[in-house]
Amino acid sequence: MYKGDKMRINGVLLFIMTIFYMSSIPFLLLRYYLHRNLSYHNVKDWRLTGTLLFLMSLLFLSYGGRYLDTPLGNGFTAMFFVCLVGGIYCKVRGRRATRRLGDRYDRYGVLLMQEKVTSISDLAAEVGGLNKQRVENDLLRMREHGLLPNFSIFGGRVQFHYPPANEPVYSQPVHTGYSQPDDQPWNEDEPEPGAVSMLLAAALQGVENGIKQMKEQKQRPLPQPMVVQCPGCGSGTLLQPGESRACPYCGSPLTYAQGK
Structure with a gap:
């Protein structure tokens, strides 16, 4: 269940374990398991993995320099290239996952606010067949950051709480x-x-x-909530009538009037 953007296992601890003991991989895998239904945390995990692999490639490169023209040195050199290529792959995948997550948030806003799709099962099917727990966590994070109005999830459906009209x-x-x-x-x-x-x-x-x-x-x-496209990064953010806020992805100022 989503309980905030705080990671389950601190990335700084993994850096320290990588530098001194090269023992961060089991804890990194545990972190992936704990974040298996948290999309935003998964993005951070891919980026952290890329950084750790870059760090390990530098360590293997330094080890290989000590044992030049030896089988051990050749092994360290091979591990250097493996970690380097793996780090590049993880960084690219993390960047793509960030864009996909932004597109998915936009899709959630359209389905909920415009097409009135409130079933968690239907939302999961519309965004690519994700499991229902991941969809619920995505929606809870959007509510936490003001991307959706206040709501609760009861009986597998999203129920919005609007103030009574005056x-x-x-x-x-x-x-x-x-x-x-x-x-x-x-x-x-x-x-x-x-x-x-x-x-x-x-x-x-x-x-x-x-x-x-x-x-x-x-x-x-009555004025309805509207998805406003960010002029900086192009992502969409759901704003209430008269609302102004910063883009949650790049920090550019957004206003409700920009979506008209």
């Missing part, structure tokens, strides 16, 4: 006018019946105008 409430009673009994003499201090009718008509007209405005406000479409 609708005008008319709490003041509407007075319908003045009535005078027929057997009671008219008081000159009271308004005349014609004036009362005019006041009543004006009050009713005001009520009708208020009801008409309320209907127009309800029929008017």
